[in-house]
Amino acid sequence: MSTEKNQKLLLTGNEAAAEAAIMAGCRFYYGYPITPQNEILTHMATRMPQVGGTCIQVESELAAINMVHGSAAAGARTMTSSSSPGISLKQEGISYLAGSELPCVIVNVQRGGPGLGDISPSQADYFQAVKGGGHGDYHTIVLAPSSVQETADLVFDAFDLADCYRNPVMILGDAQLGQMMEPVVFNKKQNPNLYKKPWALTGANGRRKNVIKSFYPVKGELEEFNAKLQKKYRQIEAEEVRYEEINTKKADIVIVAYGTCARICKEIVKIGEKLNIKIGIIRPITLWPFPCDIIRRVSERVQAILTVEMSAGQMVEDVRLSVSGRCPVHFYGRTGGGIPSPKEILEKILEIIPIKEKVTCAT
Amino acid sequence: MEPVYKNPKTLIDTPTHYCPGCGHGIIHRLIAEIIDDLDIRGKTIGLAPVGCAVLAYNYLDIDMCEAAHGRPPAVATGIKRVHPDKIVFSYQGDGDLAAIGMAEIIHTASRSENITVIFVNNAVYGMTNGQMAPTTLLNQRTLTTPQGRNEKYDGYPIRICELLATIDGSRFLARTSITSPKNIIKTKQLLEKGFKSQIEEKGFSLIEILSPCPVYWRMNPNDAMKFIDDNMTTTFPLGIFKDWESQN
Numbered sequence: 159m160s161t162e163k164n165q166k167l168l169l170t171g172n173e174a175a176a177e178a179a180i181m182a183g184c185r186f187y188y189g190y191p192i193t194p195q196n197e198i199l200t201h202m203a204t205r206m207p208q209v210g211g212t213c214i215q216v217e218s219e220l221a222a223i224n225m226v227h228g229s230a231a232a233g234a235r236t237m238t239s240s241s242s243p244g245i246s247l248k249q250e251g252i253s254y255l256a257g258s259e260l261p262c263v264i265v266n267v268q269r270g271g272p273g274l275g276d277i278s279p280s281q282a283d284y285f286q287a288v289k290g291g292g293h294g295d296y297h298t299i300v301l302a303p304s305s306v307q308e309t310a311d312l313v314f315d316a317f318d319l320a321d322c323y324r325n326p327v328m329i330l331g332d333a334q335l336g337q338m339m340e341p342v343v344f345n346k347k348q349n350p351n352l353y354k355k356p357w358a359l360t361g362a363n364g365r366r367k368n369v370i371k372s373f374y375p376v377k378g379e380l381e382e383f384n385a386k387l388q389k390k391y392r393q394i395e396a397e398e399v400r401y402e403e404i405n406t407k408k409a410d411i412v413i414v415a416y417g418t419c420a421r422i423c424k425e426i427v428k429i430g431e432k433l434n435i436k437i438g439i440i441r442p443i444t445l446w447p448f449p450c451d452i453i454r455r456v457s458e459r460v461q462a463i464l465t466v467e468m469s470a471g472q473m474v475e476d477v478r479l480s481v482s483g484r485c486p487v488h489f490y491g492r493t494g495g496g497i498p499s500p501k502e503i504l505e506k507i508l509e510i511i512p513i514k515e516k517v518t519c520a521t
Numbered sequence: 522m523e524p525v526y527k528n529p530k531t532l533i534d535t536p537t538h539y540c541p542g543c544g545h546g547i548i549h550r551l552i553a554e555i556i557d558d559l560d561i562r563g564k565t566i567g568l569a570p571v572g573c574a575v576l577a578y579n580y581l582d583i584d585m586c587e588a589a590h591g592r593p594p595a596v597a598t599g600i601k602r603v604h605p606d607k608i609v610f611s612y613q614g615d616g617d618l619a620a621i622g623m624a625e626i627i628h629t630a631s632r633s634e635n636i637t638v639i640f641v642n643n644a645v646y647g648m649t650n651g652q653m654a655p656t657t658l659l660n661q662r663t664l665t666t667p668q669g670r671n672e673k674y675d676g677y678p679i680r681i682c683e684l685l686a687t688i689d690g691s692r693f694l695a696r697t698s699i700t701s702p703k704n705i706i707k708t709k710q711l712l713e714k715g716f717k718s719q720i721e722e723k724g725f726s727l728i729e730i731l732s733p734c735p736v737y738w739r740m741n742p743n744d745a746m747k748f749i750d751d752n753m754t755t756t757f758p759l760g761i762f763k764d765w766e767s768q769n
């Protein structure tokens with residue numbers, strides 16, 4: 159496969175993620191097989207040698223994330239991918255990457271848990287993605303696509319964000335997004351803006367040595383370093399929030415949903431119109447930083463907010479924090495491979511919004 | 522007058538945090554001497570482990586990276602793949618390499634990653650105050666083997682050179698000690714061979730160094746050296762276990 163700019167291709171989300179990484183200049187990929195993201199590894203195994211890059215099928219997710227650590231420290235654009243159980247294993251490494259301020263991209267094609275769970279779509283890794291996930295006070299930037307095209311676009315952007323902030327970036331997809339095929343165009347700028355990395359390990363030829371570390375044993379130094387990290391996180395929160403807003407201006411109720419769930423919820427907006435219920439949607443694209451401000455503003459003018467997730471209720475906690483009691487926040491979720499249907503979501507809305515005329519829902 | 526013995530340029534002139542009689546200082550110095558001798562300071566990248574040598578980057582004047590406990594070979598792989606023209610080495614203790622990092626070292630050897638591993642075997646976990654290591658000798662007392670290591674209860678010591686020798690990707694494997702000037706000179710030669718193996722792109726090399734930990738062996742430094750010669754070397758015989766040169 160070779161990708162021309164603006165050429166339309168029919169790809170799975172997994173393939174699009176892999177190809178977008180190559181387009182963004184990633185030449186070092188490390189992965190361990192796990193369904194439902196195997197196509198990323200297999201795509202890289204074919205493509206990396208073609209572009210002079212490296213793809214190693216490693217012995218474990220621990221090795222993968224630590225190889226990413228090495229390649230990032232060496233100044234290269236680098237990526238790993240996995241699905242939920244594998245991401246749990248990577249978390250120590252992600253903490254080290256954040257603590258060493260190393261840029262990299264981690265793709266999580268979520269599957270059901272806990273434990274081995276199953277291989278079907280899930281959004282139950284929200285907590286481990288947006289709340290740090292490993293030990294210590296840190297954040298990864300978390301981007302949540304809801305189509306194959308957006309997967310490609312966000313993977314591309316993820317490398318710039320990572321380099322810009324010297325911070326790991328996670329793409330939080332799911333089995334549905336990873337496996338489904340859609341047309342995709344790689345229309346982002348071909349020459350990625352590779353940031354200068356004077357801190358990278360290249361051999362200290364003609365300069366002072368560089369050290370990449372997260373260890374601050376001298377009393378006071380670690381607190382100082384944490385303050386620096388927190389300052390960076392505040393800047394990211396101020397500048398990098400992304401979301402999509404649909405129909406929220408005159409909405410009676412607004413749904414907050416991301417990724418696959420947001421796609422499903424979009425179908426309900428039209429059905430709502432027929433029933434004379436104005437339904438709006440806020441679709442967070444960055445899960446961290448979370449779009450608190452828009453949710454807070456919307457909460458001041460709607461009757462209620464409904465959060466829909468493929469989890470037992472994780473993002474809803476951040477929605478409630480954003481709303482801070484300004485309106486009721488309801489939740490509808492499915493777990494273990496269950497995907498909320500438009501009908502179920504609509505029934506939930508009809509429970510919440512007292513409509514004058516009782517309408518039975520027939521979708 | 523020309524000084525005949527001086528600090529290597531690559532060794533930063535500062536007191537170390539190591540305990541009296543510890544072997545890490547000697548080994549750091551040997552690495553610094555070799556980097557100077559081979560004139561590779563500007564193209565060498567080192568990996569510091571989690572263990573007593575966690576601050577190795579404070580003592581060696583080269584680009585260095587920290588690695589999570591057990592993961593230096595993986596991090597080294599990630600660096601080497603980006604900079605195949607640089608000299609990359611990892612410095613690891615026995616808990617780091619032979620317990621939590623066993624998978625990484627075996628697979629890095631099996632890929633014959635062109636890096637050099639310096640494996641410091643002190644038969645104990647130093648940094649966490651002296652628990653049993655995978656290399657703790659039978660009957661050796663540690664914090665977690667208070668009656669001495671018992672094979673039925675605690676299992677047997679692991680011989681890393683012998684284990685890695687079964688892997689085709691291992692190209693140079695040697696075990697040495699630093700118990701006498703003679704052994705230190707020998708260790709330097711073997712370390713140099715490790716670095717040269719990498720420079721000549723021969724693939725994976727590892728030098729295991731039996732090193733004293735008087736504090737957690739509860740011995741004085743002289744007895745600790747004697748313990749290596751008399752006891753450790755019977756479980757861990759010195760020698761070369763794999764050599765690309767003699768295997769054509």
Ligand SMILES: Cc1ncc(C[n+]2csc(CCOP(=O)(O)OP(=O)(O)O)c2C)c(N)n1
Nearest residue numbers: 571572573590614615616617645646647648
């Ligand atoms: C994941 C993880 N587990 C445990 C530790 C605690 N820890 C730090 S050093 C160490 C053992 C080091 O022993 P060794 O590798 O033999 O090196 P030495 O200190 O003897 O030089 C342990 C268990 C850690 N830092 N990280």
